[in-house]
Amino acid sequence: METDQLIRTLAADNAHRVRPVGFVLALALLAAAPVSVAMLFAGLGVRPDLMTAMRNPFFDLKFAVTLALAIPAIAISLHLSRPEASLRGWKWLLLIPVGLLLAGIASEMMMPQRLPMMTRLVGNNSRLCMTAIPLMSLPLLVAALIGLRHGAPTRPAVAGAIAGLLSAGLAATLYASHCTDDSPLFVATWYTIATALVTAIGALAGSRVLRF
Amino acid sequence: MREREDEWTGLMRSAISGDGAAYHRLLKAVTPALRAAARRGLARAGQPVDQSEDIVQDILLAVHLKRHTWDANAPFAPWLFAIARNKLIDSLRRRGRRIFVNIEDFAETLPSELAAQTAPASEVAAQLKSLPTRQREVLQSIAVDSASIKDTAAKFAMSEGAVRVALHRGLASLTAKLREK
Numbered sequence: 001m002e003t004d005q006l007i008r009t010l011a012a013d014n015a016h017r018v019r020p021v022g023f024v025l026a027l028a029l030l031a032a033a034p035v036s037v038a039m040l041f042a043g044l045g046v047r048p049d050l051m052t053a054m055r056n057p058f059f060d061l062k063f064a065v066t067l068a069l070a071i072p073a074i075a076i077s078l079h080l081s082r083p084e085a086s087l088r089g090w091k092w093l094l095l096i097p098v099g100l101l102l103a104g105i106a107s108e109m110m111m112p113q114r115l116p117m118m119t120r121l122v123g124n125n126s127r128l129c130m131t132a133i134p135l136m137s138l139p140l141l142v143a144a145l146i147g148l149r150h151g152a153p154t155r156p157a158v159a160g161a162i163a164g165l166l167s168a169g170l171a172a173t174l175y176a177s178h179c180t181d182d183s184p185l186f187v188a189t190w191y192t193i194a195t196a197l198v199t200a201i202g203a204l205a206g207s208r209v210l211r212f
Numbered sequence: 213m214r215e216r217e218d219e220w221t222g223l224m225r226s227a228i229s230g231d232g233a234a235y236h237r238l239l240k241a242v243t244p245a246l247r248a249a250a251r252r253g254l255a256r257a258g259q260p261v262d263q264s265e266d267i268v269q270d271i272l273l274a275v276h277l278k279r280h281t282w283d284a285n286a287p288f289a290p291w292l293f294a295i296a297r298n299k300l301i302d303s304l305r306r307r308g309r310r311i312f313v314n315i316e317d318f319a320e321t322l323p324s325e326l327a328a329q330t331a332p333a334s335e336v337a338a339q340l341k342s343l344p345t346r347q348r349e350v351l352q353s354i355a356v357d358s359a360s361i362k363d364t365a366a367k368f369a370m371s372e373g374a375v376r377v378a379l380h381r382g383l384a385s386l387t388a389k390l391r392e393k
Contacts, residue, residue: 001337003243005355006269009383010276011236012354012361014227016380018280082281083294152278154298211302212274212391 018150021081025074025147029170032143036136036174044132044178053182061104062176062187068097069195070169073162077144080159081151087158094165104184123181126190132178133194134201137164137171141202145209153210160206164199171198216241217289224288228279239272246271246296253300259307265333271299273336273387302391339389347382350375 001009040046053059072093079085113120123129144163153159172191181187220238227235250264250271274295282291340348346368353364361379365372 001269001333001340001355003265003268003272003333004240005358006272006336007236007239007243008358009351009355009379010239010272011232013276013376013379013383014232014235015230015376020280082283082291083278083298084286084290152274152281152295152298154294212278212298 021151022078024150028143028147032139035139039136040174046177047180058182065097065100066169066172068100073166077162080153081148083152083154101188108184120183121185123186125179125181129190130194133171133175134198137167137198140167140170156210157203157207159210161199161203164202168195168198221288249296257304262331266335267303269333269336271296274299339386347378350378351382
């Protein structure tokens with residue numbers, strides 16, 4: 001087929017319209033979220049002292065940190081779905097959860113503590129945390145990759161990594177309602193390891209499925 | 213340069229608001245720039261520059277299928293060249309860099325000297341054969357016989373809507389096949 005013929009064919013298809021990337025991403029995440037929520041309720045359940053825990057600022061901080069990761073990661077992944085986009089100017093958004101965690105650790109240090117630092121850091125649920133967050137993030141990661149495939153990310157591994165951060169942030173938000181370890185030291189250690197794992201999976205998957 | 217790019221942005225805005233003729237003009241207008249970029253890339257990678265047409269068609273298909281990622285408030289050229297660069301790198305990688313000749317010094321002059329010699333594109337045509345019959349017939353009718361959607365519908369006793377669907381599906385699966393190759 002000659003290029004002029006191809007151009008004529010493409011022009012004939014001009015009327016075809018597709019949904020914006022944001023719409024497809026939102027739809028995919030909304031479809032995947034119930035799966036992750038079901039995993040939470042079927043496998044773990046929320047902690048029994050949820051109502052009391054909500055009065056503990058360090059319990060609330062977990063949600064602030066995980067959402068401060070998930071929401072900017074959604075914004076960045078939408079940005080990266082455009083071919084000419086770069087991370088410049090956007091990657092700083094990912095420092096928000098880091099800053100929140102550091103502030104949390106600092107304020108916990110300043111309070112009188114019943115438990116020594118290492119005990120708070122190791123916690124009771126570290127192994128569960130490292131398994132549950134990646135497992136619950138998988139449906140969300142698949143959804144995020146489906147959404148981004150609809151876009152045109154020219155750096156597929158980076159876009160995949162951000163999709164990993166996004167899904168780990170959302171999964172960690174769910175997991176936080178089960179986990180009884182509220183110390184920011186625990187969150188900074190084990191949630192971070194779990195998130196890093198999902199990010200690596202996302203980068204690997206992205207470099208394969210996000211090329212267009 | 214600046215003027216040319218503003219013109220592209222204007223044409224693309226008309227195109228996404230439904231002006232098929234503006235879209236046709238835009239694709240025609242950007243093709244020489246894409247061809248030059250493909251030739252430069254091939255030359256830099258030490259590949260025969262006369263293979264540029266397959267890359268040009270690859271880029272045009274990607275531009276078409278990903279045009280919803282263009283932000284109508286942004287200039288068109290950076291978006292276009294980001295797609296082009298991506299496709300160029302991709303196809304150089306697929307071709308493999310078997311010929312290790314350092315001709316970087318000639319990169320700027322070589323393509324224009326050989327501008328007249330370009331092998332016809334063959335990849336899209338080859339993949340076209342593997343499409344389902346209906347999609348292939350519709351694509352050929354519009355591409356080769358330059359029939360309109362309406363005429364194509366009449367010729368195959370299809371509705372215009374069905375022709376449009378076959379056309380779009382055909383283009384999408386052509387692109388997918390080119391990527392898998």
